[in-house]
Amino acid sequence: MIKQILKKILQYYLKFVTKMVLFIYRPTVIAIAGSSSKVFVKDEINRVLRESGVAVRSNPKSFNTEIGLPLAILNLPSGYNSYIDWLPVIWKAFLALFRSGFPRYLVLELGVSDVRDMKYLLSIIKPEIAVITDITQRYLEGFGNMDELVGEYEYLVSSMSKDGLAVLNYDNFRIKQMSESARCKIIFYGFNQGADWQAKLISHSDSGQKVEIKSPSGTTVYNINRHGQHHIYASLAGAIIRNYVELEKKKI
Amino acid sequence: MYKRTKDLQLSIIKQIELRASKYPDVVSLAQGIPSFDTPSAIKRRVENALRRGVVAKYSLSPGLPELRELIEVGLAQENMFYDWEKEILVTAGSIEAITATVLAITDPGDEVIIPGPTYTSYREVITLAGCKPVFVPLHESKGWAFDLEKFREAITAKTRAIFYCNPNNPTGTIYTQEQLLGLAELAEQYDLFLVSDEVYKDFVFDDSKEKIFSLAEIPSLRKRVIRIFSFSKAYAMTGWRVGYVHSDESVIKEIIKVHDSLVTCAPVISQYAAMGALEMGEKDLKFFIGEFKNRRDLMCERLDRLGHIFSYIKPNSAYFVFPKIVTPFNKGGEGDLKGGFTDSWKFALELLDKAQVAVVPGIAFGPNGEGHIRMSFGRSEEDINKAFDRMEKYFK
Numbered sequence: 001m002i003k004q005i006l007k008k009i010l011q012y013y014l015k016f017v018t019k020m021v022l023f024i025y026r027p028t029v030i031a032i033a034g035s036s037s038k039v040f041v042k043d044e045i046n047r048v049l050r051e052s053g054v055a056v057r058s059n060p061k062s063f064n065t066e067i068g069l070p071l072a073i074l075n076l077p078s079g080y081n082s083y084i085d086w087l088p089v090i091w092k093a094f095l096a097l098f099r100s101g102f103p104r105y106l107v108l109e110l111g112v113s114d115v116r117d118m119k120y121l122l123s124i125i126k127p128e129i130a131v132i133t134d135i136t137q138r139y140l141e142g143f144g145n146m147d148e149l150v151g152e153y154e155y156l157v158s159s160m161s162k163d164g165l166a167v168l169n170y171d172n173f174r175i176k177q178m179s180e181s182a183r184c185k186i187i188f189y190g191f192n193q194g195a196d197w198q199a200k201l202i203s204h205s206d207s208g209q210k211v212e213i214k215s216p217s218g219t220t221v222y223n224i225n226r227h228g229q230h231h232i233y234a235s236l237a238g239a240i241i242r243n244y245v246e247l248e249k250k251k252i
Numbered sequence: 253m254y255k256r257t258k259d260l261q262l263s264i265i266k267q268i269e270l271r272a273s274k275y276p277d278v279v280s281l282a283q284g285i286p287s288f289d290t291p292s293a294i295k296r297r298v299e300n301a302l303r304r305g306v307v308a309k310y311s312l313s314p315g316l317p318e319l320r321e322l323i324e325v326g327l328a329q330e331n332m333f334y335d336w337e338k339e340i341l342v343t344a345g346s347i348e349a350i351t352a353t354v355l356a357i358t359d360p361g362d363e364v365i366i367p368g369p370t371y372t373s374y375r376e377v378i379t380l381a382g383c384k385p386v387f388v389p390l391h392e393s394k395g396w397a398f399d400l401e402k403f404r405e406a407i408t409a410k411t412r413a414i415f416y417c418n419p420n421n422p423t424g425t426i427y428t429q430e431q432l433l434g435l436a437e438l439a440e441q442y443d444l445f446l447v448s449d450e451v452y453k454d455f456v457f458d459d460s461k462e463k464i465f466s467l468a469e470i471p472s473l474r475k476r477v478i479r480i481f482s483f484s485k486a487y488a489m490t491g492w493r494v495g496y497v498h499s500d501e502s503v504i505k506e507i508i509k510v511h512d513s514l515v516t517c518a519p520v521i522s523q524y525a526a527m528g529a530l531e532m533g534e535k536d537l538k539f540f541i542g543e544f545k546n547r548r549d550l551m552c553e554r555l556d557r558l559g560h561i562f563s564y565i566k567p568n569s570a571y572f573v574f575p576k577i578v579t580p581f582n583k584g585g586e587g588d589l590k591g592g593f594t595d596s597w598k599f600a601l602e603l604l605d606k607a608q609v610a611v612v613p614g615i616a617f618g619p620n621g622e623g624h625i626r627m628s629f630g631r632s633e634e635d636i637n638k639a640f641d642r643m644e645k646y647f648k
Contacts, residue, residue, distance in 0.1 A: 036317060039325055062531055080293055080532060113304075138317055141306050206471040206500075208333070226328075227501075228335030 007067075010086065014070035015124055017093045021074060022125065025102035027057075029125050030241065031110050033118070033156055034133030034169070035149075037230040038064070038109040041133050044231075044238035045107050052245050055103035064111035066120055073106060073125070110156070114142040118152040122159055129244065130156050131167040131237050132175050150174045160184035167240050169233065170195035189236040197240055199232050213239055259379050263372050264616035268600060272610035279639040280610040281627040284421065284572065287635070288488040288543075290525070291536035297528025298521060307521040313512045314504075315342025315496070316523045322530040323496055331469045332479070338501040341508055342494065342518045342526070346451050346482035347373055349497040352510040353478050354381045354415075357445050357503070362412040365403060368618025369396075369574065371421045371449065375618070383412070389620040392576070395565055396423040400434045407438070413445035414438075418464060419452045422574045422617050422626040424567020426456065429465040436467050439476055445503075446473070451482040451495070452570040454537055457545045464569070468498070475500040478507075485571075485630075486537055487529040494522035544571050547629040547636060554640035561647050571630040574614065577623055596622055607646040609639045 022029075030045060032038045042058050049056040059072035071078055071089070074096045079086030110121050132153050143149040157166045157178040166182055169175045170190035179186045189197040202210040208225040211232050220239070224231050261267075265283060272278045301307050314320065320336035327334055334340055343349040350373065358364065360382030366374050368387035378385040388406045390396045403414065414435060419426045439446045446467055453464050468479040482495030495518075497507060517523075548566075551573055555564055562575035577599055596613035603609050603625075614624030629636060 036321065039321060081296060136317075141304055206474050208471075226333050226335075227339065228324075228337055230335075230337070 006083075010090070011066050013090065014067060014074070014093060017096065018070040018073050018124055021096055021102070024097065027102060027104055027106045028129070029127040030105060030107045030129040030131065031125065031127035031156065032108065032131045032133065033110040033112070033153055034131075034175075035136040035138040037133045037233060038111075040230050040234040041131055041237045042107050042109050044234040045131070045241045048238040048242040049105050049107065049245065052242060052249075054105055054245065055101075056105040056107055057103040058107040059109050062109075062111065064109040065113075065117070069108065069110070069121055069124060072108060112142075112149075112152045113139050115144075115148055115152070118155045122156065127156075127160065127164065129165045129167065129241065130160055131241075132157065132169055132178065133233065133237075134169055135172055135174050146174075154178050154181060157182045157184075165244065167237055187240055189233070189240060191232075197236050199236050201229075201232065211235065215239065215243070217243070256380065256382075260376050263376065264597075265372055265612050268604070268610055268612055271601070272604060275604065275608050278604065278608045278610055279631075279635050279642065281629075281631055281636070281639050282610040282612050284485070284628050284630060285490045286485065286488045286540065286544075286571070286630045287632040288540060290488050290492070291529075291533055293532035293536070294487060294489070294525050294528035297532065298525050301521065301524035307524060309520065311342075311517045311520050311523060313517050314340070314508055315518055316520070316527070319523050319527050319530075320496075322527060323498075326530055327498065330463060330466070332466065332498075333471070334468075334474075334498045335501065339504050340496060340498045341504055341511060342496045342523055343511060344495075344515045344518045344522075345484060345493040346449060346480050346495040347377075348493075348511070348515060348518075349480045349482075349495050350374065350415075350447075350449065351377050351380070352507050352514060353447055353480070353497060354378055354383070354413075355510045356507040357447075357478070358383045358412045361410060363408060363410045364412060365406050365414045366618070367398060367403075367416050367420070369420075369422055369614060369621030369624070370617055371417045372612075372616045374415050374417075378415070384410075386411070387618045387620060390420075390423070390425070392565070396420065396425040396574075398427060398431045398435065400431070400438065403435065403438055407442050407444070411442065411444060413447055415447040415449070417449040417451075418466075419450075419455070419567075419569030421452065421570050422572045422612070422614075422621070422624075423565070424452075424570040424572055424574070425565075426458075426461070426464050426569050432465060432467050436470070436473055436476075439473075444476070445478060446476055447478045447480065449480045451480070451485050453481070454486045455541055455544055455569050455571060457541075457548060458568045461568075475502055478503060483526050483529050486540070487533045488536075488540065489522075489525060489529065492519070492522040492525050494518050494526045544629060547571070547631075547633055548573070550633055551627060551629045551636055551640075554636065558640075558643065558647060561643075571628055573627050573629065574617075574621070574624050575627065577625065596625055600625055603643070603646070607642045609642050 063072040079089050158181045162183045164184035167187050170188035188195045198214045200212045211222045268282045320340045324336035362383045364378045365386045375385045388402045467477045478499040480497045484490040563578045564575035596615045600613040612626040614621030
């Protein structure tokens with residue numbers, strides 16, 4: 001019981017400090033949500049942003065829930081189950097308010113395993129961009145049915161402001177439908193005909209995959225030194241974000 | 253009847269353990285199990301899974317997708333790139349991975365080369381599959397290294413695979429990149445599979461080495477190399493029975509058929525434990541490595557004091573020392589054995605019976621292991637000291 005109370009206090013303390021930090025430094029937040037492949041999409045977006053020369057921070061490991069997300073934003077480790085290990089974390093969280101060198105971009109996985117998890121996470125961050133990777137039956141156990149699970153991701157897309165951008169997996173029917181309730185700009189990505197950014201596997205070898213990506217501005221061939229379709233999706237999302245960042249730079 | 257099992261034997265390690273269990277005050281340096289309990293972070297992950305009611309049903313046969321994703325991410329950090337959906341298979345410990353692999357890649361009558369001394373169960377699994385294990389001796393004088401020419405000489409038209417353990421159990425040897433690449437050349441030349449059992453890969457005691465080299469890092473070998481890992485040793489999870497095997501899709505799609513018929517899927521509760529290990533076990537793993545290094549040094553110090561009985565090569569990895577019995581030892585008296593105890597079985601039994609210390613006879617690890625015994629420093633410092641106090645008294 002005491003442990004639960006202390007956990008709640010810690011959760012709300014970290015939330016408060018994180019909101020203060022975000023208010024002070026105002027980074028661009030890219031949220032990545034979905035049942036699977038979040039880590040691969042996050043890593044790819046991280047990579048393309050670094051390549052574009054911008055400072056970026058993202059969640060280490062699976063720091064993507066009510067405690068983990070603030071720790072990821074504040075760049076702090078977890079004290080896990082040790083009261084002693086949490087003490088320096090709590091102190092460093094406070095110091096984060098005054099630390100210089102906060103990154104320009106945050107690329108953050110959002111993990112949901114129960115109803116209203118997304119609402120809580122969005123009470124901490126306000127993403128400018130949201131990427132929905134995939135929705136499967138994974139993590140369904142925390143929800144009454146598939147509609148409730150999908151509802152979490154719908155909430156994210158419908159919460160985006162009209163200046164925001166939602167990058168949606170066109171190949172997943174439930175994700176595609178989310179555009180209907182969105183106010184923000186939508187970019188669809190996937191393999192299926194009709195996606196704004198469409199991938200086609202050209203070849204697969206021991207060293208990886210060769211992929212053609214068609215976008216509104218033309219066709220580009222990518223060599224991906226990873227195996228599996230999920231890396232092609234990640235590359236698509238990465239290419240969209242790269243394009244977005246370059247356009248933003250031009251605007252400035 | 254029993255044709256398939258007539259040539260099998262219960263692993264000598266298990267036989268020693270069974271005998272040892274009859275001695276109430278025995279100190280066991282026999283079984284390769286860490287003395288630690290599973291880290292609490294891993295247990296909490298499992299408790300959470302139990303509370304959420306997600307462990308009662310089968311998982312997909314290759315394993316929980318979220319676990320396989322984590323495995324893919326971990327492998328990529330070690331320069332190995334495999335698709336979690338098609339190329340990573342979660343198994344009921346490494347022994348199930350070994351069994352499923354051997355049954356998938358061989359036909360009855362094939363030969364499988366294993367360097368000796370090495371892990372005792374390879375022989376049994378290969379025999380169970382109707383194949384012939386062919387031992388190729390490692391060079392003790394060269395720190396238990398490979399001799400590639402010996403491998404080449406052992407290859408016949410029936411050879412299907414080379415099965416090795418790196419770091420090696422029981423010698424704790426880490427094979428060099430050069431040696432492994434030599435093995436890969438042979439495999440390419442003779443069209444063989446290379447099965448790399450890397451369950452001790454995290455226990456590297458040489459500060460200059462960050463990680464061991466694996467042939468699974470080489471893209472051009474991915475259809476040839478089958479790599480096996482278990483959570484048992486690294487995260488003190490021997491009782492959970494969970495590990496994984498990975499290789500090219502073309503190989504895994506065959507292994508999964510055997511896996512499905514053997515176990516359907518790895519225990520789901522253990523798969524959640526494995527997720528806990530990958531997500532939160534890093535700190536505990538570092539602690540274990542430090543502890544095992546200290547225990548290795550302790551065991552070597554104690555072995556130095558028994559220099560008239562044993563010589564040994566200090567291991568750089570795993571948690572075993574594999575000392576050679578240098579002096580035929582005979583205490584004399586009734587029941588003692590003529591000509592001393594260089595026969596490792598008799599030596600181990602004598603040590604168990606007279607000193608109540610359990611060790612594994614070297615013959616368990618192949619013909620080349622004869623004349624040696626395996627001692628595990630996975631046990632606590634207290635157990636190691638107690639065992640050596642008894643041995644010193646006995647050998648006085």
